[in-house]
Amino acid sequence: MGKTLSELQEVALSVGLQKFAGKQLAEWLYVRRVSSFDEMTNISLKGREALKTRYSVGRHAPVREAVSADGTHKYLFAVGEQFVESVYIPEDDRATLCVSTQAGCKMGCRFCMTGTLGFHGHLSAADILNQIFEIDQLAITNHQSPITNLVYMGEGEPMDNIDNVLRSLEIMTADYGCAWSPKRITVSTVGIPAMKRFLDESECHLAISMHNPFASERALIMPAEKMMSITQVIALLKQYDWSHQRRVSFEYICWAGQNDTPRHAKEIKRLLKGLNSRVNLIRFHEGVDRDFPASNEKQMEWFRDYLTENGITTTIRRSRGEDILAACGMLVNSLTR
Numbered sequence: 001m002g003k004t005l006s007e008l009q010e011v012a013l014s015v016g017l018q019k020f021a022g023k024q025l026a027e028w029l030y031v032r033r034v035s036s037f038d039e040m041t042n043i044s045l046k047g048r049e050a051l052k053t054r055y056s057v058g059r060h061a062p063v064r065e066a067v068s069a070d071g072t073h074k075y076l077f078a079v080g081e082q083f084v085e086s087v088y089i090p091e092d093d094r095a096t097l098c099v100s101t102q103a104g105c106k107m108g109c110r111f112c113m114t115g116t117l118g119f120h121g122h123l124s125a126a127d128i129l130n131q132i133f134e135i136d137q138l139a140i141t142n143h144q145s146p147i148t149n150l151v152y153m154g155e156g157e158p159m160d161n162i163d164n165v166l167r168s169l170e171i172m173t174a175d176y177g178c179a180w181s182p183k184r185i186t187v188s189t190v191g192i193p194a195m196k197r198f199l200d201e202s203e204c205h206l207a208i209s210m211h212n213p214f215a216s217e218r219a220l221i222m223p224a225e226k227m228m229s230i231t232q233v234i235a236l237l238k239q240y241d242w243s244h245q246r247r248v249s250f251e252y253i254c255w256a257g258q259n260d261t262p263r264h265a266k267e268i269k270r271l272l273k274g275l276n277s278r279v280n281l282i283r284f285h286e287g288v289d290r291d292f293p294a295s296n297e298k299q300m301e302w303f304r305d306y307l308t309e310n311g312i313t314t315t316i317r318r319s320r321g322e323d324i325l326a327a328c329g330m331l332v333n334s335l336t337r
Helices: 005-014 021-031 045-054 113-117 125-141 158-173 195-201 215-221 230-237 262-272 297-309
Strands: 064-067 073-079 082-091 094-098 102-104 119-122 149-152 185-189 205-209 248-254 278-283 313-317
Touching: 005 021, 073 125, 082 102, 082 125, 094 125, 102 113, 119 158, 125 158, 149 158, 158 185, 158 195, 185 195, 195 205, 195 230, 205 230, 215 230, 230 262, 248 262, 248 297, 262 297, 278 297, 297 313
Parallel strands: 094 149, 149 185, 185 205, 205 248, 248 278, 278 313
Antiparallel strands: 064 073, 073 082, 082 094, 102 119
16 A cells, blocks of 8 residues: 555566556555455455565554544554554534644644654655545444545644655545545645645645744744745745635634734735635634633634635634644644553
């Protein structure tokens, strides 16, 4: 699992099978989603035995689960000697899965609890896909909604693991793979140079973690600002066409008096002028960090209305799973404790 069609064709040849067996492997792994080579009945017994001696399918179930009062599920996966968490969020007739791309994170955003874990390694494309396949299977088994949407917003910075992220996206959207529409997938980033590869090589939606439109203020809470400034990020985005189905959005956690003022709203309006985008305002977790007091509802509504009235579609995003540390920025592998 985690290999593209051309790579699976090489796998087939390496164990003495014909090249076309690579397409068969892809169907078993990504369409039928089997967990063992023994289930691949249209591959010869000799071929299956050869595959077992050199490869593994790569499927492994989560080791723990927590369920929020609001119906959100958080799962813990073992990846080598490390752990990562994924979050399943059911809502009406859809279900979104928030997947991790790294064990921990190296971006060091001051307000993000995940950053306190430090960085412990990249996840392979197989590790990323395993979260999706295993949780989707659990949802169906438990008579819940199958996964309809993916957000690469769990542990880690996806663009810092760009090779494996792009490989997983190819498998999820390719005809030989899961054949998902890329419009069902959103990938998040704080904004680093590798995002240009994502823009050029994928058609999935993009979400930018902005959180402050002023470079000097953003740098104090998001060290990545010094690597690629928010103005550079937006300048790059303006080189691409966002007028059709592909979307770019900006994630914006609101803190009282720190980034929810008229001054900040006006700067966002200025920065995003000419860019077809939307802003998602996010409520911070009340009481989590005294250095980052959460904005109140009235101020967030004013902020939303100001941007919307100035041509920027803006919504207030509902926070889910806070009671099990599953909300935005709260993944700290708490299920290991």
